Amino acid sequence: MQIYHANIIYTPQSRRFEVVPDGYIAVCDGKVEGVYRDLPDHLSGVPVTDFGNRLLIPAMNDMHVHAPQYRNQGIAMDEELLPWLKNYVFPEEQKYADMTYAERMYPRFVRDLWRHGTMRVVTFASVHLESTRLLMHLLDDAGLCARVGKVNMNRDCPPGLQETVVEAQEACGALVDEFEHEGSRVRPIVTPRFIPSCTPEMLQACGEMARHYNLPVQTHLSENLEEIELVKQLEPQSRHYADAYYRYGLIGQTPSVMAHCVWTDGDELEMLRNHSVMVAHCPTSNLNVASGLAPVRRFLEAGVPVGLGSDICGGHDFSIFRMMVYAIQVSKMHYQRDKSCSFLTLSEAFWMATKSAGSFFGKVGSFEPGYDFDALVIDDSELMIDTDYTLPERLERFVYIGDDRHIVGRYCQGRLVGEP
């Protein structure tokens, strides 16, 4: 048992912050025992770590990112989608056939997640089994939790990024044997890149792997209009893009997270709701790649779970705090056009990044009893240029204008996570 003393802020509900100034949080076996305004009798004698006037908040979860695009972060932003894939994305991923290259890049990727306070991640790797294993070991060694997808793809990409269905199945089995155990921090996730990169046989095999091993699924959905048109041609028997995934068993059998969903609406939205599919909202990426503005308010109103994703390298920023800002800004563009569509508040964006996203991992992202103690200690003293900021204002200033310099402590499952 361990007690932490700080200004505690979290979001049990989306609509408002739970704020406990000068509060105490008791942690037992890595899980929250309770949050207290005053230390109760039954906890007397338990050691207290005192963070003083600092903020203590749930840690960040990044629900969509491409680890092997790390080198391309912040470049080629003037490129259109197709030349960008051809000239930057695919050539970079091919490099991860080379373990020496992976050994040079992946540790930096893991360190940047850590640096920005992201303690859990759902990430794409590349098609390569060995470098995917390396990434998984690095995340585990760093003390982070993750679902890592060895990508499945077998069409419309360079030969060096293609695999056979049998290779895909064998690699999945190997990763399950090695990583999919009770209590594992880092586990595999079935990851067909997206429909244009996979033949029907590959998609079918992915659905079977998900069912056979009871693995979750991640992929891309309805990111941009040209892509949606292409999927319509490739899967004429499906009612919409999500329906194609559904027919292959990639939605509905096991939990799944779908990146983007910029153009998801109507029956597709209904399907996400009915199968509790999580949307990974990636607002910087959607702006950078000119995809559009995802209708997040509509997702929330429909009861579709939403988390936030950095989507490096379509997105340029690792910080999930920065994703909150962008998510709010994008929602204000919907609001500007239709005032009945209220914009996201800070507590809603914070909730999406913490408790909503965290639900993909279990009881994660809140400080309610029984939740994993995933937490960040924020030293915002540099930002306290006046004496009378409220605690929610202090949090808001950190989210809007703070950065990794202000994150001075990181916990995952109750363990202090040092620099990898």
Added chain:
Amino acid sequence: MQIYHANIIYTPQSRRFEVVPDGYIAVCDGKVEGVYRDLPDHLSGVPVTDFGNRLLIPAMNDMHVHAPQYRNQGIAMDEELLPWLKNYVFPEEQKYADMTYAERMYPRFVRDLWRHGTMRVVTFASVHLESTRLLMHLLDDAGLCARVGKVNMNRDCPPGLQETVVEAQEACGALVDEFEHEGSRVRPIVTPRFIPSCTPEMLQACGEMARHYNLPVQTHLSENLEEIELVKQLEPQSRHYADAYYRYGLIGQTPSVMAHCVWTDGDELEMLRNHSVMVAHCPTSNLNVASGLAPVRRFLEAGVPVGLGSDICGGHDFSIFRMMVYAIQVSKMHYQRDKSCSFLTLSEAFWMATKSAGSFFGKVGSFEPGYDFDALVIDDSELMIDTDYTLPERLERFVYIGDDRHIVGRYCQGRLVGEP
């Protein structure tokens, strides 16, 4: 005479970067003498400051910011426009009647400009003469160049922020006497807050001050739809918002910079072009305050000069580099809806922030001969995770993912500017 050696990047034209790897720039009396790939004979013997593998780029210009909103940076982002003005913006500005408060805040404001590489600024102060004088002296002492506006306003705001026309005229005269001299770094600018805050008499007086003292003008134009509707009612005889300013002599007599112009189009756009009015594009502010997406591509095509503004505290970020990213992203939303409206490239955004904005101050924002040597030294070694980034890619990575930590040298008018 002084020579600097570095990787030199600047934008003489908007469409492409001028890149001089391992180049030399000669500076004489604070002005660029020339940029050279190899050191020419006539410069042998001149002392060389060697920045090695670092980048040397023109410094940033912030064309719209509210200095007395410094404390409100990054808070109240969930508020709607009117309660935000009433509960945050106006109460904060009233504090600047108190010199003790101004002495606590304005030095931090100046330091943050410096920190983010902004060497020139066109800023609003508050209605108060004495704290405006303090701000001007602080900027001058710091070695920055500025146009600072003591705000004029006399209606629809708290009594503590109102002044009479005579007070406005006297204050303007005093600031001109003190600051408007040949060679002054920091000078006044006529600053009616915007039409709803000024009676016709005040607007008339502002136009007369601009003409009488030959001062430039800054104000807000066509920021949001409700505001435009209100201006229509207040100025029924004007064809549009800009025409109202024109009729009061606030456009067309002397150079002017208009913040936002989100909804400027047609005849209003034509008027800005005809009078070479500079638009201060403030993309973060426009998103945060849910104003809309300014049609910057149309401004550029029409030949209207555009600079970038942080608009603290409608905007939350001081960094003009971050404004470039947002300007590109906002332009991509226009592009997404209309593919014939090409999005802004990085060189265009960089040019807007440097040479285009700089033109408001004279020959500023480029490294062409005769331009003031306003420059930043960028140490991006931390971002060089691979060996084969090109120089434009290095600049792009710094713009997208770098921050003040990577700015290791700042020059204004040829002088090294240390931390204020």
